[in-house]
Amino acid sequence: MSLTYKGVEQAPVPAQPAPAPVLHLRDSSGVPYYLKAYYWWAYVHPRAVRIFERQWLVNLILWGNYARLRDAALGELGESLPGRTLQVACVYGDLTCRLSARAAAGRGIVDVVDVLPVQLDNLRRKLPADAPVRLLRMDATHLAAPDARYDRALVFFLLHEQPSHDRERTLHEVMRVVRPGGTIVIIDYALPRWWHPLRYLWRPLLAALEPFALDLWRREVADLLADAPTIRHLRKKSFFGGLYQKVVATRAGGGAA
Numbered sequence: 001m002s003l004t005y006k007g008v009e010q011a012p013v014p015a016q017p018a019p020a021p022v023l024h025l026r027d028s029s030g031v032p033y034y035l036k037a038y039y040w041w042a043y044v045h046p047r048a049v050r051i052f053e054r055q056w057l058v059n060l061i062l063w064g065n066y067a068r069l070r071d072a073a074l075g076e077l078g079e080s081l082p083g084r085t086l087q088v089a090c091v092y093g094d095l096t097c098r099l100s101a102r103a104a105a106g107r108g109i110v111d112v113v114d115v116l117p118v119q120l121d122n123l124r125r126k127l128p129a130d131a132p133v134r135l136l137r138m139d140a141t142h143l144a145a146p147d148a149r150y151d152r153a154l155v156f157f158l159l160h161e162q163p164s165h166d167r168e169r170t171l172h173e174v175m176r177v178v179r180p181g182g183t184i185v186i187i188d189y190a191l192p193r194w195w196h197p198l199r200y201l202w203r204p205l206l207a208a209l210e211p212f213a214l215d216l217w218r219r220e221v222a223d224l225l226a227d228a229p230t231i232r233h234l235r236k237k238s239f240f241g242g243l244y245q246k247v248v249a250t251r252a253g254g255g256a257a
């Protein structure tokens with residue numbers, strides 16, 4: 001149908017494609033669109049939680065590296081964890097149970113934050129009744145905690161799930177809430193070495209299932225932290241031919257390194 005305006009025929013306006021969802025936005029209950037769009041099958045749907053809450057399955061997805069990566073993270077934090085420990089996002093398997101045992105040994109407390117109630121409920125069922133753990137519904141990109149609240153923080157395989165805007169906000173928040181001199185441990189994907197078969201075989205699968213994961217292949221997590229004035233010391237260790245990495249950062253301002 002054509003329209004006429006002041007005697008001049010106007011070309012019909014072509015239909016506009018619907019705007020792509022802005023992935024850093026949240027729905028009315030605060031759930032990020034990237035979780036609903038790409039991770040409903042892994043974390044959001046209650047059936048997904050029942051399926052994936054099997055350590056052998058997570059271990060399989062991590063090519064047999066779950067225990068190694070879990071222990072690498074716990075090893076950085078310490079055997080006994082006094083004070084306040086933050087775990088950013090729930091994790092399938094026994095990582096949090098082990099973390100809370102270390103906090104109990106140091107008479108400390110663990111706060112686990114996650115944006116999905118279904119994940120927090122699942123974690124509650126895994127923990128012993130007397131575990132010194134608080135489960136807090138919170139978005140990692142806007143932590144409702146004062147600056148320097150925590151002695152240490154753990155971010156286990158969260159960053160690869162997030163679009164870059166959310167990833168950067170999460171890192172910013174973690175650096176903010178860890179006290180000067182405190183430790184931040186990050187475990188996540190990284191670019192495998194050139195000779196690693198998974199560098200070529202895993203890429204299309206990651207691209208299809210976890211579309212933001214390849215960001216971590218293109219840009220090092222350590223690089224995201226390197227320029228932060230709040231970071232004093234940074235080190236990285238690779239695992240499994242580089243497919244996984246551990247980044248350990250120390251917050252600046254807590255005395256000499």
Ligand SMILES: C[S@@+](CC[C@H](N)C(=O)[O-])C[C@H]1O[C@@H](n2cnc3c(N)ncnc32)[C@H](O)[C@@H]1O
Nearest residue numbers: 043089090091092114115116119139140157158
């Ligand atoms: C830590 S990651 C994946 C961990 C790993 N694949 C595993 O379970 O072994 C998954 C969790 O991150 C949570 N999550 C994702 N984005 C979040 C955000 N912005 N704030 C808080 N939690 C978030 C999800 O709800 C989910 O529970």
